Amino acid sequence: MGWFSDLFTSGAGSLVSSIGEVADRFIESPDDKNAFKLQMQTLIQQRDSEIEQSLRKNLEAKERVLVAELNQGDSYTKRARPTVVYAGLIFIAINYVVFPLLARIVTATGVMMDASPLADLPGDFWLAWGGICATWSIGRTIEKRGTQTPLTQAATGSKPVTSLLK
Numbered sequence: 001m002g003w004f005s006d007l008f009t010s011g012a013g014s015l016v017s018s019i020g021e022v023a024d025r026f027i028e029s030p031d032d033k034n035a036f037k038l039q040m041q042t043l044i045q046q047r048d049s050e051i052e053q054s055l056r057k058n059l060e061a062k063e064r065v066l067v068a069e070l071n072q073g074d075s076y077t078k079r080a081r082p083t084v085v086y087a088g089l090i091f092i093a094i095n096y097v098v099f100p101l102l103a104r105i106v107t108a109t110g111v112m113m114d115a116s117p118l119a120d121l122p123g124d125f126w127l128a129w130g131g132i133c134a135t136w137s138i139g140r141t142i143e144k145r146g147t148q149t150p151l152t153q154a155a156t157g158s159k160p161v162t163s164l165l166k
Helices: 002-026 030-070 075-079 083-108 123-145 150-156
Strands: none
Touching: 002 030, 083 123
16 A cells, blocks of 8 residues: 555645744744644544545445355346346247247148248337346446446446545
8 A cells, every 4th residue: 555655745745844834923922832743644534544544445345245145145236237137138049949940840830820920029128128228238337447427326326426625
């Protein structure tokens, strides 16, 4: 965490020096000035330490959640594929692959069967299933990127992440 410490150390030093310049105008004795600067630097470093500890705890909590999800034995929930997407794929496969193959095999064996093509899946199916797949894939992409907006928080059920550096 060298860069992180450098960020706060340089920020604390410049803040103390600018506060020290203001304090120089109001505090007369050099001993009081030095004591004030030392106390300000201590307080700022304490605040920076608390921020760093909070960030570290937040990262550790996220790590624990991630490890728990990865150690989960059920690969279906680990991948988080919606059942609607799988069901749509099954309907498409049955309608456009399984039934046509069965019709050809049965007619090839000499059994009299209506070999006319099956009706296409309705346009409403394609609209609904395509919309669900598109929404799901866009939502997963946004969720994995970590974008935090009120809309994504409502959709994913996540809580807002507060920035401790502001």
